[in-house]
């Protein structure tokens with residue numbers, strides 16, 4: 001199975017625990033989006049779909065971190081997810097996880113890696 005990479009953003013666009021960058025995920029459906037954030041220096045990316053009800057996490061675009069900047073939070077009912085692996089540790093879907101996306105940072109850019117299913 002081949003892997004493709006596509007550019008999400010430049011590295012500088014992802015500030016530590018700052019605003020996240022959203023991107024389209026046409027491979028997963030017409031309106032599906034993903035998002036990337038930076039946590040402890042590393043880019044992390046997930047499908048932008050809550051594990052409780054399949055809605056996007058950020059009602060305010062790019063606003064993924066809670067006030068403590070320690071968790072990713074769903075704006076709808078407040079599920080808290082660990083930024084390192086997407087596990088829900090508090091809220092209505094505790095124990096479930098966000099769907100992880102593979103991202104790589106190289107030469108000042110952040111790329112999404114997707115497997116080709118053709």
Ligand code: FES
Nearest residue numbers: 050052074077079
């Ligand atoms: S839809 Fe995200 S916590 Fe309910």
